[in-house]
Amino acid sequence: MKKISGVVLFWLAFQSFTVWGQDSVAQRFGKAISTADLKENLAILASDFMEGRETGKRGQKMAAAFIQAHFENIGLAGPVNGGYLQQMELYTTKPGETYLKVGNTRFDNFKEIAHYGLGNSGGEVAMPIVFVGNATEADFNQVDVKDKAVFLFTDSGWLTGNRGVSLARAKGAKVIVVSNSKTKEDFEGLSNQFKNFSKGSLTLSKPSAEESRKSGLFIVSPLVVEKFFGTSIDKLKKAAAAAPEKNALKKIKPAEITFKVTTDVEVVKSENVLGFLEGTELKDEVIFVTAHFDHIGLTKTGNDRVNNGADDDGSGTVAVMELARVFAQAKKEGHGPKRSMLFMTVTGEEEGLFGSDYYTRHPIIPFSNTVVDLNIDMIGRRDAQHKNSPPYLYVIGADKLSTELNEVSEATNKAYNNLVFDYTYNDVNHPDRLYYRSDHWNFAKNNIPVIFYFDGIHEDYHQPSDEVDKIEFDLLTKRVQTIFFTAWELVNRENRIRPDKK
DSSP, rough: OOOOHHHHHHHHHHHHHHHHHHHHHHEEEEEEEOOHHHHHHHHHHGGGGGGGGGGTSSSHHHHHHHHHHHHHHHBOTTTTTTSSSEEEEEEEEOOOOOOOEEEEEEEBBTTOOOOOOSOSSSSSSEEEEEOOOOOOOHHTTSOOOOTTTEEEEEEOOOOTOOOOHHHHTTTTEEEEEEOOOSSSHHHHHHHHHHHHHHHOOOEEOOOHHHHHTTOOOOEEOOHHHHHTTTOOHHHHHHHHHHHHHGGGGGSSEEEEEEEOOEEEEEEEEEEEEEEOOSSSSSSEEEEEEEEEOOOBBSSSSSSOBOOOOOOIIIIHHHHHHHHHHHHHHHHHHOOSEEEEEEEESSHHHHHHSHHHHHHHHHHHOOGGEEEEEEOOOSSSSOOGGTOOOOOOEEEEEESSHHHHHHHHHHHHHHTTOOEEEOGGGOOSTTTTGGGSSSTTTHHHTTOOOOEEEOOOOOOOTTTTTGGGGEEEEEEEEEHHHHHHHHHHHHSSSSOOOOSSSS
């Protein structure tokens, strides 16, 4: 080993010290992270006035306007063709006109029948219906069900994965009609469950014509069963019980049904909010700071119906807003970041990471120029595991794609606030799978290094009780400062961090 002079050793130590502990400019602007601003912005964003910020609803759009105005006021540029909003269309699907007829008698969806799933039959369809008893293998051996409707009994309330239903599909049945309720009240309870399952789920892609042709299956009330084959339900059950030994199913002559299934598809318009801060030197290299600003909207019952989402993810959203303000202020004072920064609050996270998914399908910044995504989703509270711990923060994903990013994250934390970094959820095999459950994931799957900052699952998660008065603002401020110092290093260091594998 070569001997190194004392001067060189001093110089190396000084360089290390200045990078990780003595950047007075970074310290000054880190201290500028304002608890008062965080509190003021969150009081607005998580107020009842915002109606829970449900994707596509009025409250979410008011929140988007509030964030956009903030970006404009602090001097960020609009990077979406000169604007701040990245508009997108989502799709909500719900049952349309759906019924089943026996002769001239019509039974409507969620009244006497319930259709499971969404589909489109392409108009009225007439089809033979065959009785298959309890839908055992022996039962199917007695009758031909290919390209027909089948009617069966089952005691199972949960139809997905039901053996009889699966066998019917395997044997080529086109439509499956099920009786699994003994009373009218039993049927009504199950029908209401189906109705709730079918209500207005959002998708990013418009349902395809091929998918819409799937007609699912029907459950029917006991009152409807006797209409199919012109005999009592008791006789049908006796035939089902006797079927394997006596070929009883062959004695029940096929009947005919007519059905119609439609699905209504509605467009739901929503938007991400983006603000761009141009770098001073390495302008084409961009650091992203993200959070989702949507939440789950209103509950149907109770005195407090607004899911305010103060922590989820009001805390992350106001963190992005405050980080944007401080970096913009630094630039105004002659300390602008070398690299550019894009501050982005996304919609639709609660529905399926839709806003970040849409962005990565339609990026404003090429992936080759996107250095890292620092994603902030819930950082204003403590979970039960840390009630009495020093200030902490769950850190997820920092080491997954870039060893260098993890080193920067650890070093800057130790040099400045020295929070307790908890890596419990960093395990991709953790049962909660949090690495895949927030907006950073859509960047990570495109090989862009990420860090996901998180405070844990607490008792008010997705409840109306997730209120501003439960936020620990001193702790929130420390966490935002920690993210600031990491971002400061990433935008100002000599060489950009890169993923370990290209």
